[in-house]
Amino acid sequence: MIATALPTDARRDRSAALARALADPKRLCVLEYLADGGERSVGDLSRCVGCQVPNMSQHLAILRTAGIVASRRDGSTILYRIADRSVLDLVGALHRVAG
Amino acid sequence: MIATALPTDARRDRSAALARALADPKRLCVLEYLADGGERSVGDLSRCVGCQVPNMSQHLAILRTAGIVASRRDGSTILYRIADRSVLDLVGALHRVAG
DNA sequence: CCATCACTTGCGCGATTGCGCAAATACTGA
DNA sequence: TCAGTATTTGCGCAATCGCGCAAGTGATGG
Numbered sequence: 001m002i003a004t005a006l007p008t009d010a011r012r013d014r015s016a017a018l019a020r021a022l023a024d025p026k027r028l029c030v031l032e033y034l035a036d037g038g039e040r041s042v043g044d045l046s047r048c049v050g051c052q053v054p055n056m057s058q059h060l061a062i063l064r065t066a067g068i069v070a071s072r073r074d075g076s077t078i079l080y081r082i083a084d085r086s087v088l089d090l091v092g093a094l095h096r097v098a099g
Numbered sequence: 100m101i102a103t104a105l106p107t108d109a110r111r112d113r114s115a116a117l118a119r120a121l122a123d124p125k126r127l128c129v130l131e132y133l134a135d136g137g138e139r140s141v142g143d144l145s146r147c148v149g150c151q152v153p154n155m156s157q158h159l160a161i162l163r164t165a166g167i168v169a170s171r172r173d174g175s176t177i178l179y180r181i182a183d184r185s186v187l188d189l190v191g192a193l194h195r196v197a198g
Numbered sequence: 199c200c201a202t203c204a205c206t207t208g209c210g211c212g213a214t215t216g217c218g219c220a221a222a223t224a225c226t227g228a
Numbered sequence: 229t230c231a232g233t234a235t236t237t238g239c240g241c242a243a244t245c246g247c248g249c250a251a252g253t254g255a256t257g258g
Contacts, residue, residue: 012124013124014197014198015197016126019122019193020215022114022122023116023121025112025114028111042234052217052219054218054220055217055218067196068196075225075226075234076226076233076235077235086196090193093185093189093191094118096185097117097166097186097188098110098117119245141206142205151248151249152206153248153249153250154246172254174256176204177204
């Protein structure tokens with residue numbers, strides 16, 4: 001059986017929500033760091049991207065809610081990672097179209 | 100030579116703008132119609148998607164500014180089409196991650 | 199020229215977004 | 229338990245978004 005048929009209304013809504021989560025330079029920057037950094041902490045990412053920690057936490061919450069990244073606790077720090085390989089394809093396609 | 104190196108700051112901005120253009124269910128719906136319809140007029144799309152013509156015109160302007168669709172005039176009507184094949188890969192990847 | 203159809207643009211409104219800042223929560227080590 | 233570090237959450241503000249509505253532009257036929 002084919003995995004994906006015609007996009008339903010609900011499916012479009014999820015895709016739109018996913019695109020909205022990607023529609024920010026800082027969040028894309030985070031994904032690039034996670035793509036070759038593996039796992040990174042919030043403070044680490046906020047330093048690399050160049051924003052305050054609460055702001056980064058909000059961005060990461062958006063990415064996590066969208067299912068783009070996942071997190072795990074290691075002691076007092078929380079490490080974020082890319083949730084699925086397919087996300088890399090998506091970001092790649094995005095950058096490719098963007099030229 | 101490799102086509103795409105590390106995403107610069109400006110490149111991320113363009114990718115983010117591209118994602119923002121995709122971050123709406125109606126616009127995704129438009130792309131689906133254009134994907135297998137080839138070319139469609141504004142009134143046609145507004146009827147299919149279910150919104151008013153000015154609203155559809157605005158959505159199409161957003162997609163065109165983002166370089167996602169292109170348009171040509173045929174008499175008094177204007178026909179929109181998907182600008183590039185790579186756009187299909189992008190929306191495909193989007194729907195795939197969205198599950 | 200004028201009426202008509204197809205589309206675009208300008209304007210105003212409610213809703214959402216990104217941000218800084220302060221406060222709250224969670225964990226560690228002494 | 230207490231101080232210190234790591235992260236999240238709440239709040240308010242300026243900016244942007246999606247929409248409906250009215251007016252403007254462009255092409256066609258009489």
